[in-house]
Amino acid sequence: xxxxxxxxxxxxxxxxxxxxxxxxxxxxxxxxxxxxxxxxxxxxxxxxxxxxxxxxxxxxxxxxxxxxxxxxxxxxxxxxxxxxxxxxxxxxxxxxxxxxxxxxxxxxxxxxxxxxxxxxxxxxxxxxxxxxxxxxxxxxxxxxxxxxxxx
Ligand code: B12
Numbered sequence: 001x002x003x004x005x006x007x008x009x010x011x012x013x014x015x016x017x018x019x020x021x022x023x024x025x026x027x028x029x030x031x032x033x034x035x036x037x038x039x040x041x042x043x044x045x046x047x048x049x050x051x052x053x054x055x056x057x058x059x060x061x062x063x064x065x066x067x068x069x070x071x072x073x074x075x076x077x078x079x080x081x082x083x084x085x086x087x088x089x090x091x092x093x094x095x096x097x098x099x100x101x102x103x104x105x106x107x108x109x110x111x112x113x114x115x116x117x118x119x120x121x122x123x124x125x126x127x128x129x130x131x132x133x134x135x136x137x138x139x140x141x142x143x144x145x146x147x148x149x150x151x
Contacts, residue, residue: 011039014064030126037057041053054087061133064116
């Protein structure tokens with residue numbers, strides 16, 4: 001059994017005017033089951049709402065979802081908003097991030113340049129995001145050991 005000695009808080013939402021809710025619902029359930037405290041802001045979340053929630057909940061990670069093809073526009077300046085609010089959380093983005101069939105490596109580069117620590121495509125299994133969070137937040141897991149929070 002994996003025990004978390006201290007819960008890590010993840011803020012999750014769909015950015016901009018995007019109303020696709022199924023993906024973040026699945027992510028919320030998977031993250032909760034893995035022991036994270038999840039603050040799900042739902043669909044059509046503004047940059048400012050992400051920042052406010054991250055401050056209010058002292059989030060360790062901010063996860064942005066976008067499906068409708070406008071992620072690049074919606075995320076312009078997002079990391080400036082987070083920086084202005086003194087938020088030092090890990091940031092991930094995932095979903096259907098490009099319009100059409102763009103090369104995903106190009107998409108990854110675009111969003112890394114916008115400041116995201118990790119970029120995931122729409123084929124991502126929630127377990128991949130959980131494994132990445134455990135690495136980035138320095139949570140060590142094993143079948144027998146208790147989770148150690150080092151940060
Ligand atoms: C259902 C659906 C709708 C429903 C949404 C209902 C709802 N309330 O959720 C309705 C009909 C409303 C809709 C509307 C629109 N849609 Co729509 N929709 C879909 C559809 C068929 C399925 C989405 C879905 O639920 N998938 C199931 C979930 C489980 O998967 P997921 O969302 O991809 O999420 C997973 C991963 O992406 C990943 N993930 C997602 N976010 C994140 C974030 C992080 C950090 C991580 C790690 C992982 C991650 O993990 C999730 C769980 O496994 C897709 C096509 C498709 N097959 O994907 C189109 C699709 C997303 N829609 C599309 C479009 C264009 C639209 C509209 C703009 C259409 C229009 N012209 O009106 C509108 C937008 C409305 C709006 N304001 O958002 C396009 C987007 C194109 C693009 N990005 O280039 C798609 C891809 C269809 C297509 N092929 O053209 N849509």
